[in-house]
Amino acid sequence: MGISTISDWTGQIGELVIGATRSEGGTRSRTLKVGGEKDLNGIGNAPLGYPAVVAYEIADDPDLWPAVARHAVGDASSDPAAWARFAEAEIRPDLIRLYCTSTRRRGFSDCAAIRKTVEEVLQATSLPISIEGSNDPAIDSEVYQKIGEAAAGERILLGTAEAGRYRSVAAAAMAYGHSIIAQSPIDINLAKQLNILLREIGIPRDRIAIDPYTGALGYGFEYSYSVMERIRTAALKGDEDLAMPMISSAVDSLTIKEVREAEGEDADRIAVAWELYAMLPAYLAGAAIVSVRHPETVPLIRDACSSLFQVHPGGGE
Amino acid sequence: MASLKPLDIYKLLPKKNCKECGDPTCLTFAMKLAGGKAQPDQCPYLDENAKAILGASTRPPIQKVKIGVGERSFTLGEEMVQYRHEKTFIHEPGIMTAIPDTMPGDRIKEITTDVRDYVLTRIGTDLRLNGIAIRCESGSPGEFSRAVEAVESVADLPEVLMSTDPVCMEAGLGVSGNYRPLIHAATHENYQEMCRLAKKFSCPLAIRADTLDSLADLSSKCATEGVSNLLLDLTSPSLHEVLNRTTAVRQHAVTRQTPALGYPVFLDCAQPGLEDAFLVTGVAKFGSVLVCNPLSQPVRKALLVLRQNIYTDPQKPIQITPGLYRIGSPGKDAPVLLSVNFSLTFFTLQGYLEASRVPSLMLVVDTEGLSVLTAVASGKLQEAMVKEAIAKFDLGNAVSHRKLIIPGYAAPLSGRIEDATGWKVLVGPRDAADIAEFLLQEWKP
Numbered sequence: 001m002g003i004s005t006i007s008d009w010t011g012q013i014g015e016l017v018i019g020a021t022r023s024e025g026g027t028r029s030r031t032l033k034v035g036g037e038k039d040l041n042g043i044g045n046a047p048l049g050y051p052a053v054v055a056y057e058i059a060d061d062p063d064l065w066p067a068v069a070r071h072a073v074g075d076a077s078s079d080p081a082a083w084a085r086f087a088e089a090e091i092r093p094d095l096i097r098l099y100c101t102s103t104r105r106r107g108f109s110d111c112a113a114i115r116k117t118v119e120e121v122l123q124a125t126s127l128p129i130s131i132e133g134s135n136d137p138a139i140d141s142e143v144y145q146k147i148g149e150a151a152a153g154e155r156i157l158l159g160t161a162e163a164g165r166y167r168s169v170a171a172a173a174m175a176y177g178h179s180i181i182a183q184s185p186i187d188i189n190l191a192k193q194l195n196i197l198l199r200e201i202g203i204p205r206d207r208i209a210i211d212p213y214t215g216a217l218g219y220g221f222e223y224s225y226s227v228m229e230r231i232r233t234a235a236l237k238g239d240e241d242l243a244m245p246m247i248s249s250a251v252d253s254l255t256i257k258e259v260r261e262a263e264g265e266d267a268d269r270i271a272v273a274w275e276l277y278a279m280l281p282a283y284l285a286g287a288a289i290v291s292v293r294h295p296e297t298v299p300l301i302r303d304a305c306s307s308l309f310q311v312h313p314g315g316g317e
Numbered sequence: 318m319a320s321l322k323p324l325d326i327y328k329l330l331p332k333k334n335c336k337e338c339g340d341p342t343c344l345t346f347a348m349k350l351a352g353g354k355a356q357p358d359q360c361p362y363l364d365e366n367a368k369a370i371l372g373a374s375t376r377p378p379i380q381k382v383k384i385g386v387g388e389r390s391f392t393l394g395e396e397m398v399q400y401r402h403e404k405t406f407i408h409e410p411g412i413m414t415a416i417p418d419t420m421p422g423d424r425i426k427e428i429t430t431d432v433r434d435y436v437l438t439r440i441g442t443d444l445r446l447n448g449i450a451i452r453c454e455s456g457s458p459g460e461f462s463r464a465v466e467a468v469e470s471v472a473d474l475p476e477v478l479m480s481t482d483p484v485c486m487e488a489g490l491g492v493s494g495n496y497r498p499l500i501h502a503a504t505h506e507n508y509q510e511m512c513r514l515a516k517k518f519s520c521p522l523a524i525r526a527d528t529l530d531s532l533a534d535l536s537s538k539c540a541t542e543g544v545s546n547l548l549l550d551l552t553s554p555s556l557h558e559v560l561n562r563t564t565a566v567r568q569h570a571v572t573r574q575t576p577a578l579g580y581p582v583f584l585d586c587a588q589p590g591l592e593d594a595f596l597v598t599g600v601a602k603f604g605s606v607l608v609c610n611p612l613s614q615p616v617r618k619a620l621l622v623l624r625q626n627i628y629t630d631p632q633k634p635i636q637i638t639p640g641l642y643r644i645g646s647p648g649k650d651a652p653v654l655l656s657v658n659f660s661l662t663f664f665t666l667q668g669y670l671e672a673s674r675v676p677s678l679m680l681v682v683d684t685e686g687l688s689v690l691t692a693v694a695s696g697k698l699q700e701a702m703v704k705e706a707i708a709k710f711d712l713g714n715a716v717s718h719r720k721l722i723i724p725g726y727a728a729p730l731s732g733r734i735e736d737a738t739g740w741k742v743l744v745g746p747r748d749a750a751d752i753a754e755f756l757l758q759e760w761k762p
Contacts, residue, residue, distance in 0.1 A: 276597075
């Protein structure tokens with residue numbers, strides 16, 4: 001008697017810690033732990049690993065950010081420190097993810113400004129943070145060095161390493177004690193390959209989050225969903241090169257046609273629905289960190305993930 | 318019994334290679350059987366033992382159930398796998414909009430009309446809501462049948478009739494019982510009466526119990542009563558519990574460990590504060606009938622698109638027809654961007670190009686549905702096909718310049734494309750999100 005889920009997994013997802021408190025050499029008010037699961041997210045009885053981490057994304061150059069996400073926070077978006085402060089007080093994510101979009105402008109060279117931005121954001125919020133640097137190999141080295149140094153000791157999650165473009169990120173992470181996001185283009189083999197490359201240059205397993213890249217709902221989401229399930233089940237079958245926690249970000253959700261063409265309140269509603277209906281399946285497929293840009297999505301995705309995760313004592317078989 | 322591998326099946330076949338099944342060899346037939354693409358009875362020479370084994374292992378482990386009649390009726394069950402990447406999910410869950418029988422008739426008709434008429438067209442497919450669930454909240458047979466009549470007066474949509482009182486149920490079935498509504502629900506207390514109604518009207522029946530063991534017991538009892546078109550109601554106020562139940566039921570069904578749970582799943586997603594979460598869980602994790610309150614426009618769009626995504630066959634990636642695609646109204650001096658026919662790549666680039674407000678042309682070549690990165694790595698993107706595509710789609714007449722922007726990941730091919738085509742190649746960004754900035758800064762005809 002007692003029909004329940006069948007679990008014959010042998011592997012376990014590794015743990016990753018984000019953020020460092022004062023006693024750990026940083027200034028964060030708390031740390032976040034992800035990973036530790038021995039089954040799919042929410043399956044089985046306690047302990048199940050750690051609850052989902054809900055990240056909220058901000059940008060240092062808001063002109064290069066979806067309008068609907070900017071408008072939803074009003075003036076706060078004009079300055080990254082103010083935005084981070086507003087996020088902690090009003091939006092209450094677990095993690096703030098700062099995108100250094102300013103580095104994506106052609107001819108960008110002001111790395112001193114990046115350093116200042118990172119310092120100000122760290123001052124403005126006590127939440128653990130993740131920072132996305134440049135995506136141009138020509139400036140990577142300097143940008144990541146500045147970010148890493150400015151956040152030294154804070155154990156941030158630094159993004160993004162890709163195959164053929166990971167040395168600068170890895171060097172900054174190792175020099176200043178951060179973890180990194182390893183992104184591959186929706187392909188389990190490329191995800192594994194990148195993790196092996198990172199291991200070979202000395203990044204410990206517990207310092208990596210896998211980003212399998214998440215296509216927007218209706219724009220390739222199904223590929224991302226299945227790649228996440230495949231990575232997770234491979235890890236549970238014992239493949240240690242894939243047994244890192246995953247991060248899924250709704251990066252493209254707010255630039256799709258349906259959101260761009262909606263106006264006013266409609267744009268907010270469709271933006272929130274599009275983020276929620278991608279990030280919740282992403283959690284079900286195995287993501288440990290789900291990351292959104294519309295402030296109203298944050299409490300919805302958190303409640304949904306919590307209710308999937310929460311074991312009620314005595315709640316049936 | 319777990320599903321058999323092709324070689325295991327091959328051992329059971331006559332190995333005559335007689336071709337009478339339509340396949341060239343017994344081995345290819347075995348591979349089709351393993352993939353569920355052929356039926357054992359296509360082979361005239363199977364012995365009884367082989368028939369028994371193959372019949373049990375190739376028959377879908379989840380009962381096929383049909384709800385409704387006519388154009389909008391839908392089929393459930395017949396699923397074979399736990400994860401869509403193992404093969405594919407087969408039948409999309411039906412989304413049933415719930416109305417209480419205490420609702421005024423005009424409002425019922427309004428909601429039914431909306432469900433009847435709503436359509437969202439995406440990638441050439443019409444996505445629709447499926448039907449109406451009528452909840453007997455009045456406890457009155459008269460009220461219940463009045464509500465069913467109101468629905469029937471507007472549309473012949475598939476229905477769920479929801480009452481645990483056989484008297485109310487019979488009253489509802491008196492109105493729409495000939496149109497194969499789903500009867501919801503039989504319990505250990507009322508199953509004999511509900512089975513009688515299910516047989517009388519030839520309707521599928523949803524069953525409900527506190528635990529999965531109790532539910533397996535109830536499904537066996539219903540089967541003994543002669544009702545095998547069942548759905549399992551796995552609703553619980555705890556979403557964690559729902560996820561664990563739906564996962565367990567699918568596992569026990571596809572591994573054939575507990576055949577009494579080999580039925581499609583019913584979920585009442587109209588749960589306070591968590592309806593979206595229930596709906597998403599139902600779509601991704603094995604739900605077949607999802608009952609919900611009337612949905613807002615944004616939510617129904619997201620839900621229908623998610624359902625389409627999850628039920629797309631992963632073995633057949635959605636490909637874009639190669640060709641020349643116009644963004645805005647490009648003139649003779651508009652930039653031309655080379656891309657591949659992987660749907661995700663195409664839609665992502667198209668989205669960013671539209672957002673850039675720079676009219677442009679996309680030259681899409683046939684990489685058999687591979688992305689830029691994988692196409693370059695595997696040699697599916699080559700200079701010769703770029704040259705062919707330029708000629709075939711008459712790019713030389715569409716623009717007056719001779720410049721081609723190629724994806725950043727195709728940079729290794731830039732020299733060869735220039736040599737083969739005679740067009741000047743500009744290497745674009747690797748990330749489509751950077752295309753607007755690239756065009757503003759770099760593009761000069």
